[in-house]
Amino acid sequence: MPTSPRISFLGCGSMNEAILGGILAGGFPKDRVTATVRRAERAAELRVRHGITVLAGSEDEAANRNAAAEADVLIVGVKPAGVRAMLTEVGPVLKPGAVVVSVAAAVPLELMEAALPAGAQVIRTMPNTPAKLGRGVTALSAGTAAAPASVELVRSLLAGTGRVVQVPEEQINAVGSVSGSGPAYAFYLAEAMAKAGAELGLEPELAVLLAAETLAGAGAMLAEPGADAAALRRAVTSPNGTTEAAIGVFADRDLPGIIAAGMAAAAERSAEITGELNAAS
Numbered sequence: 564m565p566t567s568p569r570i571s572f573l574g575c576g577s578m579n580e581a582i583l584g585g586i587l588a589g590g591f592p593k594d595r596v597t598a599t600v601r602r603a604e605r606a607a608e609l610r611v612r613h614g615i616t617v618l619a620g621s622e623d624e625a626a627n628r629n630a631a632a633e634a635d636v637l638i639v640g641v642k643p644a645g646v647r648a649m650l651t652e653v654g655p656v657l658k659p660g661a662v663v664v665s666v667a668a669a670v671p672l673e674l675m676e677a678a679l680p681a682g683a684q685v686i687r688t689m690p691n692t693p694a695k696l697g698r699g700v701t702a703l704s705a706g707t708a709a710a711p712a713s714v715e716l717v718r719s720l721l722a723g724t725g726r727v728v729q730v731p732e733e734q735i736n737a738v739g740s741v742s743g744s745g746p747a748y749a750f751y752l753a754e755a756m757a758k759a760g761a762e763l764g765l766e767p768e769l770a771v772l773l774a775a776e777t778l779a780g781a782g783a784m785l786a787e788p789g790a791d792a793a794a795l796r797r798a799v800t801s802p803n804g805t806t807e808a809a810i811g812v813f814a815d816r817d818l819p820g821i822i823a824a825g826m827a828a829a830a831e832r833s834a835e836i837t838g839e840l841n842a843a844s
């Protein structure tokens with residue numbers, strides 16, 4: 564059997580830890596994975612939780628370079644404003660043939676390529692945190708020097724985190740608005756439903772349970788092959804019944820329009836952050 568590639572997670576917060584969890588749960592060997600963070604306490608937490616090597620910048624100023632130098636695949640998971648500095652730091656030590664993957668919103672392939680040595684293989688992704696459970700969806704766009712075999716390698720690694728789709732880079736901001744930020748919309752709905760349930764007289768803990776289980780159950784139904792959200796909704800909505808009364812209020816107040824406006828704001832914010840990053844170069 565061929566040896567697994569070495570993966571280094573450069574920055575390991577909410578998003579990269581979710582990807583790490585999904586990849587390890589899929590059976591990827593722990594001894595082929597290194598992660599870096601800034602804080603020693605976060606490094607200790609990740610070591611205990613995942614049993615991998617974690618290097619903390621606060622303890623070793625060469626942490627990122629050491630992790631990068633051994634990696635076949637690097638997954639950069641710092642905030643957008645930190646990506647250029649990270650790539651500038653690790654670029655000189657990359658192994659020949661290494662693939663640099665970014666999960667950062669708003670950081671263009673062009674910026675990544677400019678920060679790395681000429682010819683570096685880069686891939687920009689937009690994942691989401693259900694990756695932790697193998698239920699994520701990741702969109703990726705490949706840079707100009709990324710070989711098809713490298714794209715396939717990254718796709719196969721990310722398969723442990725859920726679905727993987729390839730899109731033109733100009734669609735990544737829209738993807739982020741739907742699936743990158745999307746889990747937060749679902750959690751927001753759960754919060755709102757729980758609050759409203761309590762206002763209708765339920766014990767707050769019971770309202771939280773009902774809202775969470777309902778969204779989880781509905782999500783599981785949506786994940787079934789051939790599921791159709793509108794058909795599933797109609798199956799709950801009896802003519803002149805209670806659900807119809809609720810949906811009628813949502814429609815009258817243009818909930819779809821409110822959601823569309825929020826998602827447009829997310830995409831616009833991505834473009835704005837890209838502008839800020841380009842202006843800072």
Ligand SMILES: NC(=O)C1=CN([C@@H]2O[C@H](COP(=O)(O)OP(=O)(O)OC[C@H]3O[C@@H](n4cnc5c(N)ncnc54)[C@H](OP(=O)(O)O)[C@@H]3O)[C@@H](O)[C@H]2O)C=CC1
Nearest residue numbers: 574575576577578600601602605640641642643666667668
């Ligand atoms: N959260 C999400 O749902 C999604 C996030 N993304 C993208 O993922 C990226 C990370 O976001 P998120 O995970 O939420 O952020 P977090 O703040 O949770 O994680 C950032 C991580 O980067 C580490 N870090 C920062 N600077 C350095 C450095 N110089 N060297 C090593 N480690 C460093 C932090 O370490 P420490 O903890 O020690 O400070 C932390 O582990 C962003 O670019 C975001 O756009 C994309 C899709 C979804």
Ligand SMILES: O=C(O)[C@@H]1CCC=N1
Nearest residue numbers: 667668739743744745
């Ligand atoms: O909020 C953000 O900027 C990141 C990108 C998508 C989800 N979280």
